[in-house]
Amino acid sequence: MAAFGTLFLPEMAISWFDGKAWSPAEMVASDSIQMHPGAHVLHYASTCFEGLKAFRHDDGSVKLFRIDKNMARFEQSSRLLALPPINPAAVKKMILDSVAQFAADVPEPPGSLYVRPTHFGTEPAIGKAAAPSATSCLYVLLSPVGDYFAGGDACLRLLLDETGMRCAPHNGMVKGGGNYASALRPIMNAKNDHQADQVLFCPNGDVQETGAANFILIDGNEVITKSLDESFLHGVTRDSILTLARDFGMTVTERNFSVTELLERAAKPHCEAALSGTAAVLTSVGTLIHDGKTYSVGTGGVGPTTQKLRRALNDIQWGKSEDVHGWLTDVTS
Numbered sequence: 001m002a003a004f005g006t007l008f009l010p011e012m013a014i015s016w017f018d019g020k021a022w023s024p025a026e027m028v029a030s031d032s033i034q035m036h037p038g039a040h041v042l043h044y045a046s047t048c049f050e051g052l053k054a055f056r057h058d059d060g061s062v063k064l065f066r067i068d069k070n071m072a073r074f075e076q077s078s079r080l081l082a083l084p085p086i087n088p089a090a091v092k093k094m095i096l097d098s099v100a101q102f103a104a105d106v107p108e109p110p111g112s113l114y115v116r117p118t119h120f121g122t123e124p125a126i127g128k129a130a131a132p133s134a135t136s137c138l139y140v141l142l143s144p145v146g147d148y149f150a151g152g153d154a155c156l157r158l159l160l161d162e163t164g165m166r167c168a169p170h171n172g173m174v175k176g177g178g179n180y181a182s183a184l185r186p187i188m189n190a191k192n193d194h195q196a197d198q199v200l201f202c203p204n205g206d207v208q209e210t211g212a213a214n215f216i217l218i219d220g221n222e223v224i225t226k227s228l229d230e231s232f233l234h235g236v237t238r239d240s241i242l243t244l245a246r247d248f249g250m251t252v253t254e255r256n257f258s259v260t261e262l263l264e265r266a267a268k269p270h271c272e273a274a275l276s277g278t279a280a281v282l283t284s285v286g287t288l289i290h291d292g293k294t295y296s297v298g299t300g301g302v303g304p305t306t307q308k309l310r311r312a313l314n315d316i317q318w319g320k321s322e323d324v325h326g327w328l329t330d331v332t333s
């Protein structure tokens with residue numbers, strides 16, 4: 001199976017903003033786009049994206065998961081980067097139409113079709129370091145993906161980083177390339193120096209998120225995760241898992257918490273921790289590395305509550321349990 005995100009369907013929906021209006025969406029070959037070498041995005045990182053999935057159900061239908069949440073966040077990222085305003089309804093239609101066109105290529109569970117809308121500044125103007133791009137391009141790339149857990153249940157090692165931060169604090173809600181660029185070097189260092197899988201960014205002890213996923217702590221019947229503020233990315237999976245935890249009668253606590261509290265709770269034998277995101281859904285965290293010492297989270301293995309929450313989310317996505325929250329959108333009807 002190809003590595004996640006390296007396989008693409010041959011066509012994609014695309015639309016261009018010329019400074020005044022968006023061009024009608026059209027389907028084009030997905031292997032190239034043309035832009036000026038002076039395009040704003042290539043110099044000043046005026047780019048953002050979304051990641052959502054389409055699932056094949058047993059009755060042959062194809063459903064997108066929480067597309068309206070992703071459209072709202074895409075609109076927000078574009079606004080925070082001062083890109084031309086997008087029309088969420090128009091982008092949603094580009095996604096529905098292109099996924100419907102390729103409905104036969106949506107893999108069966110546990111695979112899915114990963115949908116990657118992308119928006120970036122195209123204005124050829126290398127003097128606009130402190131001004132927005134007047135023009136932009138928006139496309140919807142489609143990538144069939146397999147079972148994220150095919151290699152067995154992963155249990156991650158996270159390095160706790162209290163001195164650095166993932167991105168500038170005012171930019172945390174932007175799902176965009178610039179923030180990933182900023183997180184890359186600390187993550188590479190953590191892999192090299194500590195054999196960590198990811199960095200859990202905890203500036204001044206405030207437990208935030210990793211490079212591309214939100215962090216949740218499960219202590220008995222309570223789920224604890226950082227409350228929403230502009231310093232980090234508000235995951236759709238995070239919101240979904242918290243909703244399912246409430247459905248199970250768990251106490252959901254959204255508040256700031258420190259590295260000290262995290263390590264205290266992690267030492268309890270029943271404690272669990274996990275990362276949430278569209279790609280991996282919910283992945284167990286087995287080990288925390290802090291100040292040169294390693295700490296197991298609970299037993300250090302995959303916890304039962306993490307498994308239960310992940311299964312509950314997958315069951316809705318795969319059409320195996322009722323979509324009580326109205327999270328699915330049929331692409332063919």
Ligand SMILES: *Cc1c(COP(=O)(O)O)cnc(C)c1O
Nearest residue numbers: 212213214233235236237277278
């Ligand atoms: C995309 C992303 C997440 C997870 O968001 P989902 O909507 O759950 O996929 C978390 N953190 C960062 C930095 C992200 O880019």
